[in-house]
Amino acid sequence: MNRLLIAAVISIIVASNSFAQTQVIAHRGFHSTGNSYNNTISALKNAQQLGIYGSEFDVHETRDGSLIVIHGLRHLSIPNVQDEDFATIRNLPLSNGEIVPTLDEYLEQGKQSATTRLIIEIKSHSTAEQETRVVKKVLAAVEKHELSSLVEYIAFSKHVCNELVKYSPEGTKIAYLSGDLTPEQCKEAGFTGIDYSIEVTKNNPQWIKQSHELGLTVNVWTVNDTENLQWCIDHGVDFITTDNPTEAILLLEK
Ligand code: MG
Numbered sequence: 263m264n265r266l267l268i269a270a271v272i273s274i275i276v277a278s279n280s281f282a283q284t285q286v287i288a289h290r291g292f293h294s295t296g297n298s299y300n301n302t303i304s305a306l307k308n309a310q311q312l313g314i315y316g317s318e319f320d321v322h323e324t325r326d327g328s329l330i331v332i333h334g335l336r337h338l339s340i341p342n343v344q345d346e347d348f349a350t351i352r353n354l355p356l357s358n359g360e361i362v363p364t365l366d367e368y369l370e371q372g373k374q375s376a377t378t379r380l381i382i383e384i385k386s387h388s389t390a391e392q393e394t395r396v397v398k399k400v401l402a403a404v405e406k407h408e409l410s411s412l413v414e415y416i417a418f419s420k421h422v423c424n425e426l427v428k429y430s431p432e433g434t435k436i437a438y439l440s441g442d443l444t445p446e447q448c449k450e451a452g453f454t455g456i457d458y459s460i461e462v463t464k465n466n467p468q469w470i471k472q473s474h475e476l477g478l479t480v481n482v483w484t485v486n487d488t489e490n491l492q493w494c495i496d497h498g499v500d501f502i503t504t505d506n507p508t509e510a511i512l513l514l515e516k
Contacts, residue, residue: 284495285315286510287381287503289484290333292317294505299358301331303371309378310371314507316379316414321365323387323396324348329365329403337362344387365400369407379412381503383439384426386419397425410434416457416481427452437481445473455479455500460490463499470497488513 291298291305292312298304301319309317320333328348335342338354348364355361372380384400387393404413414435415426420443426436437455438448441462448456455478456469463469463482473480481501482494491510494502504510 284499284514285501286312286507286514287316287318287379287481287501288312288314288507289318289503289505291319292507295508297358299356299360301333301363302356302358302360303363303367304358304360306368306371307374309507310375312507312511314378314511315501316381318381318383318416318503319368320383320385321396321400322385323392323399324351329396329399331363331365331368365403366407369403369409372409372412373407376412379414380409381414381416384415384417384419384422386417386422390421393419393422394425397422398429401426401429405431420451423453424451435479437479439483445469445476445478448473449476449478453478455481457481457483457501457503459483460485460494464490464493467497470499474498485510 288309290300292308293300293305295308298308306317319331321329322332322343323329324343324347325345326347330351332343335344337343337351340346340351343351351362382400384396387396404410410431416437416439417423418439423436423438435454437457438453439457441458445456456473460482470480479500481503482499483503485491485494485502485504486506488509491502491513495513502510
């Protein structure tokens with residue numbers, strides 16, 4: 263083999279290995295440590311300190327149009343944060359004493375790391391019009407903070423993903439969460455990855471290879487136990503979304 267050919271083979275091996283290296287995303291931030299709580303600023307800080315690939319969080323719009331970072335519709339005595347005013351939600355601190363952050367506050371903290379990517383889950387809202395409005399507002403906030411290159415998007419709503427394809431800058435990463443589309447259908451829709459549950463992924467392991475052949479990334483949620491973390495690593499998924507990022511790191515270092 264001549265030198266050029268050897269160099270080409272080495273670069274292909276390096277490229278394929280870097281594609282195959284599984285990366286860790288903290289699910290709702292790294293909250294399973296200290297006095298943290300999911301989707302808080304401290305959970306994002308903890309993920310940034312771990313130096314992992316990304317920190318995921320959930321965005322809802324309140325009744326009066328604020329974008330807040332919180333997981334479920336319920337917040338303490340409030341049954342549905344999307345039907346409540348921002349001030350009322352904000353007046354009810356989380357169990358660790360932190361307040362529910364706004365998207366702006368979260369993005370401000372996001373800037374403190376140049377490497378930990380912000381994986382924004384735009385939650386489903388009650389109408390398509392509202393989802394379109396939320397997509398546009400989230401994209402505008404990310405642009406205002408000059409974070410477009412550090413942000414990726416995920417959603418269960420096909421409409422949210424479609425609107426992200428339509429309105430986001432070229433090259434934006436958009437992965438679909440619901441698990442009911444094949445990799446071909448996701449590719450066709452313009453999404454850049456699948457982000458399916460561990461159950462869906464294990465039921466359709468062929469989707470990992472098919473996604474990679476289509477140039478799509480594969481993310482799996484929410485993988486917390488050793489056996490499933492190892493399964494994901496062994497099957498070459500690109501990203502593991504986990505509440506247990508430290509164990510995922512230890513397994514990857516083995
Ligand atoms: Mg989420």
